[in-house]
Structures are given as C-alpha cells and as structure tokens.
Amino acid sequence: MAMIYDRIAIIGIGLIGASIARAAREFGAANTIQLYDANPDVRARARELDLGEVIDDPEEAVAKAELVVLCVPVGAMAEAVTACKQGLKIGAIVTDVGSVKQAVVSALTELLPTYVYFVPGHPLAGTEHSGPDAGFASLFHNRWQILTPLPGDEREGYGAAVDQVEEFWRALGANVDRMDPERHDVVLAVVSHLPHLIAFNIVAMAEDLESVTESEVVKYSASGFRDFTRIAASDPTMWRDVFLNNREAVLEVLGRFSEDLAALQRAIRWGEGDTLYDLFDRARRMRREVIEAGQDTPAPNWGREN
Amino acid sequence: MAMIYDRIAIIGIGLIGASIARAAREFGAANTIQLYDANPDVRARARELDLGEVIDDPEEAVAKAELVVLCVPVGAMAEAVTACKQGLKIGAIVTDVGSVKQAVVSALTELLPTYVYFVPGHPLAGTEHSGPDAGFASLFHNRWQILTPLPGDEREGYGAAVDQVEEFWRALGANVDRMDPERHDVVLAVVSHLPHLIAFNIVAMAEDLESVTESEVVKYSASGFRDFTRIAASDPTMWRDVFLNNREAVLEVLGRFSEDLAALQRAIRWGEGDTLYDLFDRARRMRREVIEAGQDTPAPNWGREN
Numbered sequence: 001m002a003m004i005y006d007r008i009a010i011i012g013i014g015l016i017g018a019s020i021a022r023a024a025r026e027f028g029a030a031n032t033i034q035l036y037d038a039n040p041d042v043r044a045r046a047r048e049l050d051l052g053e054v055i056d057d058p059e060e061a062v063a064k065a066e067l068v069v070l071c072v073p074v075g076a077m078a079e080a081v082t083a084c085k086q087g088l089k090i091g092a093i094v095t096d097v098g099s100v101k102q103a104v105v106s107a108l109t110e111l112l113p114t115y116v117y118f119v120p121g122h123p124l125a126g127t128e129h130s131g132p133d134a135g136f137a138s139l140f141h142n143r144w145q146i147l148t149p150l151p152g153d154e155r156e157g158y159g160a161a162v163d164q165v166e167e168f169w170r171a172l173g174a175n176v177d178r179m180d181p182e183r184h185d186v187v188l189a190v191v192s193h194l195p196h197l198i199a200f201n202i203v204a205m206a207e208d209l210e211s212v213t214e215s216e217v218v219k220y221s222a223s224g225f226r227d228f229t230r231i232a233a234s235d236p237t238m239w240r241d242v243f244l245n246n247r248e249a250v251l252e253v254l255g256r257f258s259e260d261l262a263a264l265q266r267a268i269r270w271g272e273g274d275t276l277y278d279l280f281d282r283a284r285r286m287r288r289e290v291i292e293a294g295q296d297t298p299a300p301n302w303g304r305e306n
Numbered sequence: 307m308a309m310i311y312d313r314i315a316i317i318g319i320g321l322i323g324a325s326i327a328r329a330a331r332e333f334g335a336a337n338t339i340q341l342y343d344a345n346p347d348v349r350a351r352a353r354e355l356d357l358g359e360v361i362d363d364p365e366e367a368v369a370k371a372e373l374v375v376l377c378v379p380v381g382a383m384a385e386a387v388t389a390c391k392q393g394l395k396i397g398a399i400v401t402d403v404g405s406v407k408q409a410v411v412s413a414l415t416e417l418l419p420t421y422v423y424f425v426p427g428h429p430l431a432g433t434e435h436s437g438p439d440a441g442f443a444s445l446f447h448n449r450w451q452i453l454t455p456l457p458g459d460e461r462e463g464y465g466a467a468v469d470q471v472e473e474f475w476r477a478l479g480a481n482v483d484r485m486d487p488e489r490h491d492v493v494l495a496v497v498s499h500l501p502h503l504i505a506f507n508i509v510a511m512a513e514d515l516e517s518v519t520e521s522e523v524v525k526y527s528a529s530g531f532r533d534f535t536r537i538a539a540s541d542p543t544m545w546r547d548v549f550l551n552n553r554e555a556v557l558e559v560l561g562r563f564s565e566d567l568a569a570l571q572r573a574i575r576w577g578e579g580d581t582l583y584d585l586f587d588r589a590r591r592m593r594r595e596v597i598e599a600g601q602d603t604p605a606p607n608w609g610r611e612n
C-alpha cells in the first residue's frame with residue numbers, strides 16, 4: 001500500500017494517540033510520525049515505547065506535517081491548538097478525535113489559521129485503559145470513525161482534505177461515516193455518553209452505601225455489577241470534558257432515561273408482571289440486533305473466563 | 307474423588323439446571339442424575355443433549371434422590387414443589403437456585419413435607435443465554451454459591467444437610483458463603499438486581515427514542531451501549547420474578563440510584579467539573595478492586611475482539 005502521508009503529527013499521547021501512532025506505522029499510513037504531549041513524563045514514556053519521533057516543542061512537533069491529529073480531551077483542544085498553531089504548515093490538514101463535535105468545532109474554527117483545513121472526527125473505539133502504554137495498533141480495526149466535515153467550509157481543496165482524512169482512517173482499519181456535528185452529538189449522547197454516565201453513577205453509588213459494604217459489592221460483583229465497572233474505569237478527565245461540552249444532548253436523553261426508570265419503578269411497586277416481562281423481552285431483541293450487526297461478540301459472557 | 311450423592315434430581319432444565327447436570331457428572335458429584343422440566347420440548351431437548359435420566363413425571367423424577375435441586379424461576383418454585391413433593395424421600399435434601407431468598411423461603415417452608423431438609427441457595431453465576439443448550443460444566447467454577455440456611459430449623463441433621471449441600475457446590479467448582487436470607491436479598495439488590503434493571507431500562511429506552519433511530523443505536527453501540535445489551539438479554543421470566551419478589555430491597559436501592567443520578571444531572575447542568583471528576587475518579591478505583599479480587603478479567607475490553 002502506498003503511504004498516504006509523508007509526515008503526520010499526533011498531539012496528545014494517550015490511549016488514542018498512541019494507538020494511532022502504532023497503527024499508522026504498522027499499516028503504512030505515514031512515513032514519519034511526530035508526537036507531542038504537554039506532559040514531559042508522557043513524552044519520556046512515548047520515547048521508551050518507540051512510538052515515533054517524540055518532540056519537546058509543540059510548534060516543532062507539527063512542523064512540516066501534512067496531517068495533524070489532536071488527541072487530547074475535549075476541554076484541552078483549544079490549549080493544544082494555541083500551543084502548536086504557529087508551527088502548522090500552509091495547507092496542512094488538522095483533525096481531532098474528540099467525543100463531542102459541536103463544542104470542538106466552535107472552539108477550534110476560531111483559533112486555527114485560515115490556511116489549514118479542519119476536518120473534525122471521532123473514532124468510536126477505546127478501552128477502559130488510558131495513557132501511552134494502553135495503545136495498540138488494532139484498536140480501530142472494524143470500528144466506526146465518524147467525520148463531521150464543516151458545512152460552512154466551501155474552499156477549494158476542503159473536499160479533498162476530507163477524503164484524505166477518510167483514507168487515513170480506512171488505512172488504520174476503521175469504517176468511516178460522515179455526519180453533521182449536531183447529529184453526532186445527539187447520537188453519541190445516547191449510545192456512549194449516557195451509558196458511561198449511568199455506569200459512573202451506579203459504581204460511585206455502590207462505594208458509599210450504608211446497607212452494603214464496598215467489600216461485599218466487590219466480592220459478589222460478578223452477578224452483574226462488574227460489567228459497569230469496566231466503562232466506569234475510563235479516563236475521568238476525558239469524561240468530565242464530554243459532559244461539560246455536550247450538556248444539552250446529555251441532559252435531554254438523561255431526562256428520558258429517568259422518566260422511563262420511574263415508570264419501571266412504578267411497575268415494580270405495583271407488581272405489574274406483564275409490563276416488566278414485555279419490557280425485558282424488548283431489551284433482549286436489541287441484543288440480537290447488536291450481534292447481527294457485528295458490533296459485539298455472541299460468545300456467552302464475552303468469552304470471559306467466568 | 308468420592309461421589310457425594312448416589313442420586314440427585316434437577317427440576318427445571320434451563321441454563322442453570324443443565325449446567326448443574328453437566329458439572330455434577332463431569333466433576334463426579336453424583337452417580338445418577340434425574341431431570342424434569344414442566345415443558346415437554348425442554349425435556350426432549352435435554353434427552354438429545356444427554357444431560358442425564360430425563361423423566362416425564364415430576365414425582366418419579368425426585369424419587370429416591372438424596373438431593374433435589376430446584377432450578378426454576380423464583381415465581382415457579384411453589385408450583386414445582388407442589389408437582390413433585392409426593393415423590394420426595396424421607397430425609398431428602400431440597401435446595402434451590404433462586405436469585406431471591408426470602409420469598410422462596412416463605413413460599414417453600416410451608417409447602418415442603420416436614421421429613422425433608424430445605425437448604426436455600428443461590429449460585430452467582432450465569433450468562434446472558436438461557437435454555438438447556440446454554441448449560442456448560444464450568445459455569446460455577448470459581449464463582450460464589452450463597453447458602454441461606456434456615457435460622458429456625460434446629461432439627462438434628464439439619465446442620466449436616468447444609469454441609470452436604472456446601473460440599474456439592476464445592477465439587478462443582480464454586481466457593482461457598484453463608485448468609486441469612488434477608489441480608490442476601492439486600493446485597494443482591496445492589497450487586498445484581500439494580501444493574502440488570504438499569505440495563506433493561508436503557509436498552510428498552512433506546513429502542514423507541516424519537517431523536518435517534520434504533521439502527522443508529524445498533525450501528526454505533528460499541529461506543530458504550532453494547533455492554534448494557536448483554537445483561538439485558540437475560541431471561542425475561544426469571545428477571546420479572548426477581549423484581550416481583552425482591553420488591554422492597556430493589557425499590558430502596560433504586561431510590562438511592564435515582565437520587566445520586568439527579569445530583570449528577572445537576573452537576574452537569576451547572577458545569578461543576580470538579581464534582582464530575584471526583585465522582586468518575588472514585589468509580590475508577592472500584593474497578594481496580596474488582597480486578598484485584600479476581601472477580602473480572604484485567605484484559606482491556608474483556609479481551610473481546612474489538
């Protein structure tokens with residue numbers, strides 16, 4: 001496969017940044033990979049892990065790069081761009097991996113120079129681990145990468161830039177979809193942000209119950225609770241920024257969740273067995289669709305050893 | 307290893323009953339295994355699967371058995387006992403696998419003859435699959451089996467019967483704990499019943515949202531949502547009965563969950579980043595404890611292939 005880029009830069013070397021670096025090298029998407037992280041310890045670790053050319057200065061880190069991938073939490077995007085923007089070459093493509101798109105778009109379109117192309121994106125991939133050590137090359141394999149091209153950008157060359165970002169992600173093994181930023185934020189509030197919020201809530205709640213001790217919760221967690229602890233172990237900074245920056249859509253779907261939960265609570269209180277059965281049966285059908293769509297493994301218990 | 311029982315009977319041949327049959331044979335816990343299910347199709351399938359001696363009459367199915375294991379949903383326990391009780395031999399031990407203990411204890415202590423020993427139990431093991439085909443011998447390996455011996459039963463021989471049930475489960479690979487029935491129901495409401503209820507609620511909700519289509523939810527489910535679909539695929543009859551029979555404890559912990567969720571909602575609305583961060587960070591610590599306790603795999607994403 002021909003190299004897509006001669007030189008790319010990755011700003012922020014966490015799970016996602018490190019995975020992009022490994023995947024770009026393994027799947028031949030870039031000749032040279034320049035990396036920067038604001039944390040010197042992370043840069044030192046990235047050097048040890050040999051993730052690419054780790055550079056101590058953010059402007060130098062993006063110099064000459066045809067593609068710059070911003071891999072910092074949503075709330076740190078503006079700061080990252082401010083730190084490196086003087087180094088961006090004319091005609092460079094800038095993309096990001098933020099889990100919220102409208103807030104990133106409005107923060108960065110003001111900041112970025114007019115001589116670069118900005119193609120916002122979000123890979124629906126990750127694990128509960130974070131930091132440069134957590135990265136691996138196959139993270140994006142068969143996962144969705146959503147691009148939210150700017151509807152207002154009608155410059156010549158913008159369409160080609162979007163296509164090139166798409167080609168990059170396909171080289172990393174991802175499937176690519178395009179969506180407008182607002183739609184992205186509503187869909188992700190449902191499929192990702194609310195599930196994480198619910199998981200954080202139940203796990204934090206269980207930690208300081210009066211009726212049941214924390215050690216009992218841990219000991220018997222395999223009966224259901226443990227499933228929630230996995231996504232609740234995700235990076236707290238990243239998730240704080242998601243909720244602060246996708247407030248409207250999250251509050252909307254959270255309102256609906258609470259309304260439905262109140263109805264379920266009432267059905268339990270009044271012993272309405274048929275209502276409960278019908279709802280549980282509907283939920284079961286959704287699992288089959290997820291499996292049929294290739295979005296999860298059919299192995300019982302995800303193939304975990306008990 | 308010496309056989310613990312010469313003859314056992316399993317009433318109800320779903321995931322749990324079939325797994326007990328397979329495990330008892332594989333790990334040498336019983337010489338003869340007699341099985342019965344009220345559904346003739348399930349009995350036919352159990353014969354094809356060669357799970358043991360499948361018997362068409364419930365009284366005959368328990369005849370001469372030293373241990374009878376009731377493996378039906380909580381709401382079907384009384385009916386199962388009524389159907390087989392005339393066949394129980396004097397001195398037989400009856401145990402069950404119901405996910406709720408107080409309701410089962412009060413339903414069955416009235417019904418069972420005075421010449422048998424009743425040792426209620428609950429294995430904290432399962433998968434999202436159900437039916438006889440879903441059973442496998444290692445299901446209970448390294449999982450907790452909770453016994454809730456009857457505090458009021460002071461007959462000579464009762465303590466020995468409890469010990470023998472414990473020995474049976476240990477032979478199947480389980481770790482065994484003892485607890486009183488009321489405590490069991492409170493603990494399980496937290497670690498199992500609430501997590502399932504939340505999962506059922508979010509999955510059913512996502513099915514009929516106006517803002518996002520079902521196919522979008524399915525397509526992008528790997529970003530968090532899919533984790534909830536697994537436990538929401540569990541048997542709806544079993545779970546209906548759990549909620550109908552552990553109403554008080556479930557409503558209590560559900561109230562607490564909703565209260566905490568409302569606080570989280572408020573923190574999002576008012577942009578309280580520190581509150582969110584602290585809560586997410588606490589949740590993360592719980593994951594580490596679950597892993598250290600050997601209750602889940604440390605592999606990222608449970609080792610799923612993406």
